[in-house]
Amino acid sequence: MTTATPDPTRSTIVAADGVTKTFSTPDGRALPVLDDIDMRLDEGEIVALLGKSGSGKSTLLRCLAGLIAPSSGTVAYRGAPLTAASPGVAMVFQSFALLPWLTVQQNVELSLQARGVGEVERRERALKAIDLIGLDGFEGAYPKELSGGMRQRVGFARALVVEPDALFMDEPFSALDVLTAENLRNELVGLWEGHEAPVKSVLIVTHNIEEAVLLADRILVLSANPGRIRAELKVDLARPRDRRTPQFEALVDTVYGILTGREEREEREAAAAAGAAEAAVPRQAATPITTPLPQASVGGLAGLLEILLSMGGEEGLAEIADELNFEVDDLLPLVDAAVLLGFANTAGARIAITEAGREFTAADILTSKPLFARNAARRAPLVRAVVQALAATEGHKLREDLFLDLLRRGFDGDEARRQLDIAIVWGRYGELYDYDADDGEFVLEPGAEAAL
The missing domain is CATH 3.40.50.300 (P-loop containing nucleotide triphosphate hydrolases)
Incomplete structure (x- = not known):
């Protein structure tokens, strides 16, 4: 090519x-x-x-x-x-x-x-x-x-x-x-x-x-x-x-x-071009708009990490896709989620599990939940935004409309809904917050602020 x-x-x-x-x-x-x-x-x-x-x-x-x-x-x-x-x-x-x-x-x-x-x-x-x-x-x-x-x-x-x-x-x-x-x-x-x-x-x-x-x-x-x-x-x-x-x-x-290597290369190129001056300029924090959540389930993410660990902890995406009888691009959302949460790193067409990923994969269900909660609350901007907003609100309850309105500033209506649905699943799994579908309301779980 x-x-x-x-x-x-x-x-x-x-x-x-x-x-x-x-x-x-x-x-x-x-x-x-x-x-x-x-x-x-x-x-x-x-x-x-x-x-x-x-x-x-x-x-x-x-x-x-x-x-x-x-x-x-x-x-x-x-x-x-x-x-x-x-x-x-x-x-x-x-x-x-x-x-x-x-x-x-x-x-x-x-x-x-x-x-x-x-x-x-x-x-x-x-x-x-x-x-x-x-x-x-x-x-x-x-x-x-x-x-x-x-x-x-x-x-x-x-x-x-x-x-x-x-x-x-x-x-x-x-x-x-x-x-x-x-x-x-x-x-x-x-x-x-x-x-x-x-x-x-x-x-x-x-x-x-x-x-x-x-x-x-x-x-x-x-x-x-x-x-x-x-x-x-x-x-x-x-x-x-x-x-x-x-x-x-x-x-x-x-x-x-x-x-998959776009963001990493651009950051390296920008750092090389700017030199020491770049370090003096604070990097813009990731937001729910600039860093959307990948469409990946927690179970699918865990499965990818388990497969990766069984293959020695580092492998090419094509080889993993062959092992699972999937096409390479079927893995993209799972890979993006693993990288976003700090459970894996990518270099070119290869993926390697991190120590955090090894810890998450080896943990039992009761231990893996707080590990996931900590990484999601700190590294997934939309999950973090929901936790922070609930923690700052009297009664620790908020309707979903607030988050949908904010997401529509960067996404169309359908994608805003998809983003919030992913955040709901991730937050529920990590026991960071609950969500009442009938009322469209988020409720902060006790002790969730500690994950931030």
């Missing part, structure tokens, strides 16, 4: 220049999602947008498709600035987005009907697309009669039927089971390599590292909060690609290292 450079022989279909996108929170504050994005999608290539939750991947995809306008910067299609939905882009969504009262054929014809294509031509093109995607014989079936994989095939057929310049896909396989997703990915590659798919380029949003390496000619790795292009990498592997080869595994390790 090497750093990608533009190919002057290829025509550019979509280009972004300095694209920034900011949303407004309910209280009127600015929530930056994308920051100064420069990128291009050329004919004859598959490009993957890869990043963790909060990196703005889907928002960038919609900006490039002309579905939402950037706050600043420009998006161009074939050199012309976009002011509406791009005429040369078709999209496939994670949620299938089929109309349940229409048949397969009618759903596929919808996009042609919207473009004013006549009935006879619509039917011919729809049947051709349905056959291409492997659904011949299901033209009269309704979505409820189809499996998830078949419904996603309808989504592909509906996108391909308009013969777009660019096919945009937003996590198209994440709602499918592993085998169905693998089958669809392989068929998509087959159509692309056989030049059967009537598209000139593909842009796919994914959080799945292996999926990006399997499919893409170029990978754009996005950092989070707000989304920026951290790295642009070229994949020099012939298709079809074999996950078991050393070259493939090395590429996965490289991408994983970029995703």
